[in-house]
Amino acid sequence: VPATLVDIAKETQTSVSTVSRVLAGGIVASRISKETRERIQSAAQKMGYRPNLIARTLRTRRSNTVALLVSDIANPFFAQIGSLIEKNLHQHGYALLLCNSGEDPQRETEHLQLLNQRAIDGLILVPVSRSKEHLMQYLNEKLPLVVLDRAVDGMDRTVYSDQEQSAKLLCSSMKEHGISKVALVCGPSHVLTHRRRCDAVGDCLEIVEKHEGPASRETGRAAFEAFRLTHPAAIVCTNNILAMGVIEAMAQNPIDPQPVIGVFDEIPMMHLLPVPIICSMQDIEKLAESCVAQLLPQLSGEDGHATPIVLPARVVKNHAFEAWQRRNGNGQATNSA
Amino acid sequence: VPATLVDIAKETQTSVSTVSRVLAGGIVASRISKETRERIQSAAQKMGYRPNLIARTLRTRRSNTVALLVSDIANPFFAQIGSLIEKNLHQHGYALLLCNSGEDPQRETEHLQLLNQRAIDGLILVPVSRSKEHLMQYLNEKLPLVVLDRAVDGMDRTVYSDQEQSAKLLCSSMKEHGISKVALVCGPSHVLTHRRRCDAVGDCLEIVEKHEGPASRETGRAAFEAFRLTHPAAIVCTNNILAMGVIEAMAQNPIDPQPVIGVFDEIPMMHLLPVPIICSMQDIEKLAESCVAQLLPQLSGEDGHATPIVLPARVVKNHAFEAWQRRNGNGQATNSA
DNA sequence: TTGTACGCGTTATCAA
DNA sequence: TTGATAACGCGTACAA
Numbered sequence: 077v078p079a080t081l082v083d084i085a086k087e088t089q090t091s092v093s094t095v096s097r098v099l100a101g102g103i104v105a106s107r108i109s110k111e112t113r114e115r116i117q118s119a120a121q122k123m124g125y126r127p128n129l130i131a132r133t134l135r136t137r138r139s140n141t142v143a144l145l146v147s148d149i150a151n152p153f154f155a156q157i158g159s160l161i162e163k164n165l166h167q168h169g170y171a172l173l174l175c176n177s178g179e180d181p182q183r184e185t186e187h188l189q190l191l192n193q194r195a196i197d198g199l200i201l202v203p204v205s206r207s208k209e210h211l212m213q214y215l216n217e218k219l220p221l222v223v224l225d226r227a228v229d230g231m232d233r234t235v236y237s238d239q240e241q242s243a244k245l246l247c248s249s250m251k252e253h254g255i256s257k258v259a260l261v262c263g264p265s266h267v268l269t270h271r272r273r274c275d276a277v278g279d280c281l282e283i284v285e286k287h288e289g290p291a292s293r294e295t296g297r298a299a300f301e302a303f304r305l306t307h308p309a310a311i312v313c314t315n316n317i318l319a320m321g322v323i324e325a326m327a328q329n330p331i332d333p334q335p336v337i338g339v340f341d342e343i344p345m346m347h348l349l350p351v352p353i354i355c356s357m358q359d360i361e362k363l364a365e366s367c368v369a370q371l372l373p374q375l376s377g378e379d380g381h382a383t384p385i386v387l388p389a390r391v392v393k394n395h396a397f398e399a400w401q402r403r404n405g406n407g408q409a410t411n412s413a
Numbered sequence: 414v415p416a417t418l419v420d421i422a423k424e425t426q427t428s429v430s431t432v433s434r435v436l437a438g439g440i441v442a443s444r445i446s447k448e449t450r451e452r453i454q455s456a457a458q459k460m461g462y463r464p465n466l467i468a469r470t471l472r473t474r475r476s477n478t479v480a481l482l483v484s485d486i487a488n489p490f491f492a493q494i495g496s497l498i499e500k501n502l503h504q505h506g507y508a509l510l511l512c513n514s515g516e517d518p519q520r521e522t523e524h525l526q527l528l529n530q531r532a533i534d535g536l537i538l539v540p541v542s543r544s545k546e547h548l549m550q551y552l553n554e555k556l557p558l559v560v561l562d563r564a565v566d567g568m569d570r571t572v573y574s575d576q577e578q579s580a581k582l583l584c585s586s587m588k589e590h591g592i593s594k595v596a597l598v599c600g601p602s603h604v605l606t607h608r609r610r611c612d613a614v615g616d617c618l619e620i621v622e623k624h625e626g627p628a629s630r631e632t633g634r635a636a637f638e639a640f641r642l643t644h645p646a647a648i649v650c651t652n653n654i655l656a657m658g659v660i661e662a663m664a665q666n667p668i669d670p671q672p673v674i675g676v677f678d679e680i681p682m683m684h685l686l687p688v689p690i691i692c693s694m695q696d697i698e699k700l701a702e703s704c705v706a707q708l709l710p711q712l713s714g715e716d717g718h719a720t721p722i723v724l725p726a727r728v729v730k731n732h733a734f735e736a737w738q739r740r741n742g743n744g745q746a747t748n749s750a
Numbered sequence: 751t752t753g754t755a756c757g758c759g760t761t762a763t764c765a766a
Numbered sequence: 767t768t769g770a771t772a773a774c775g776c777g778t779a780c781a782a
Binding site: 427428429430431434444445446449468470473474 | 751752755
């Protein structure tokens with residue numbers, strides 16, 4: 077059984093309050109006589125005292141715990157972000173409670189309900205539901221909150237990549253290489269990220285065919301099969317998972333010429349895949365960093381005014397794309413020459 | 414401010430204990446008169462009562478929380494396992510506290526110290542430290558515990574893949590294709606998994622050269638450069654991350670003929686990589702499943718006797734390997750023919 | 751069937 | 767500089 081304040085008080089012939097003060101450290105501890113202070117400290121050391129964080133939380137309402145409620149932790153994108161956030165928070169003395177909604181609004185709701193019973197100090201949320209009202213129904217108004225990856229109307233503590241800029245970058249890069257008509261594989265339109273990307277691509281390029289479904293590999297595979305007849309010159313996918321499905325199907329049952337893949341978010345080992353890929357990548361490290369930067373001041377009570385953080389994306393082409401580019405010339409190329 | 418038992422008691426002109434009993438449900442609630450029971454329930458409903466889990470935990474010593482302390486959550490292998498474990502535990506009413514040690518024994522220690530102050534009900538641990546004593550120094554002896562992925566001497570609640578079987582399978586499969594000498598890229602030997610795999614490979618194949626370092630891509634890249642002169646016919650890596658580094662370096666600056674890659678754990682998009690890969694894959698779903706299966710009875714107090722769960726691995730070859738195989742014939746092939 | 755009273759381990763208030 | 771005491775919200779033995 078672990079030692080408590082009472083045990084130490086008995087042992088040192090003092091009172092709980094004195095022990096508490098000494099072990100609290102800082103300014104309150106310095107008001108205790110050096111003699112008893114050291115006696116208490118050595119006793120605590122000897123008895124292997126560890127404060128009971130549950131009791132402390134019940135009293136102080138602070139748990140030094142931040143929750144991360146994410147839509148799919150198995151997605152390498154969120155896994156990396158989660159890893160970075162955990163490391164970052166741990167350095168600041170916070171533990172991370174990880175919850176996974178799996179893009180399921182009901183599971184999201186369950187988690188939210190449980191979370192505010194748990195006295196978490198803050199929440200980082202990748203929302204599935206899109207309405208502020210629905211989310212706030214279960215959350216304390218005062219809870220430090222950062223919305224990650226997906227904007228929600230009316231919520232300002234937000235960190236995400238600029239989907240319009242990102243899509244424009246991707247599309248204009250494709251145009252430069254002579255690609256103006258594409259087939260589109262889109263995740264569920266009720267998920268903001270997919271919807272935004274889908275719309276933005278539609279603004280820049282001509283969409284000859286479209287396939288929508290859950291953001292799974294299976295959807296990607298099905299989409300490719302559906303596109304087989306049309307045989308588009310390029311296929312754009314609104315996230316990496318969908319693209320992985322497309323690429324798998326394409327490798328398994330190829331068509332010639334091979335379509336170019338345009339994709340949002342990094343595909344693992346992308347550079348080595350024998351498929352021309354042009355990819356709009358988010359800055360994951362900055363995303364995670366901004367996230368805790370947005371959260372920490374709230375946790376300290378310094379409630380700076382809310383400003384959404386919008387990060388730029390960048391475009392990367394893989395080796396196969398460069399080869400494709402050499403084969404095809406520059407298309408309707410740039411003004412030079 | 415959330416409603417408490419006292420609030421409801423006042424509202425319904427009853428006492429806290431009655432309210433507590435009603436809201437506890439089950440057998441204790443049925444002993445309360447239907448009249449007051451319904452009055453209390455409707456009041457609780459109306460006031461939006463949510464039990465304070467912190468207070469409940471302080472009283473009952475149960476938090477319905479399980480911690481997962483993992484060595485690297487950014488590794489897709491652990492990300493997938495984490496995702497599956499979270500889903501599984503959530504279904505059984507447990508939340509998941511995720512901690513990441515990053516293969517750093519000191520961070521592992523920090524986490525362990527914090528964890529037993531947090532009244533977690535159970536722990537799933539991917540250990541960095543190898544001694545039972547060191548781990549148990551910070552953990553309550555009675556804490557339900559499952560060691561995942563890496564065996565520790567003297568600890569029996571364990572779930573991992575059979576590294577020897579796995580290595581043998583991988584090696585014999587390589588031998589069948591005429592590969593008997595390999596270069597080896599090995600993660601840190603103080604990590605059991607790497608050490609085991611390294612030793613087991615050494616038992617089956619002739620190791621012509623060896624490179625050891627942290628389990629990072631960088632190590633893999635450096636290893637490949639170091640092997641360039643020797644130009645081995647095959648390179649075996651003790652995990653996926655190392656292999657990804659090797660493959661990246663190889664793609665960037667190829668040598669001919671291309672070495673075959675033997676690797677433990679799945680490489681994302683492996684099947685499509687233009688490099689012959691033969692891979693020993695763990696059964697991730699069963700790993701996660703067995704993990705909670707090992708934990709749940711302990712949580713319920715049914716302390717079944719401890720039996721390590723050891724799962725078999727299977728070998729998978731990618732497309733490029735099959736092509737390589739066709740080019741090279743069967744080597745010193747099987748007895749048939 | 752219901753209520754009273756205590757304890758979980760800690761911090762915070764007040765008085766000495 | 768210290769100590770007694772009251773919370774925090776909940777569960778439960780004991781009493782009525």
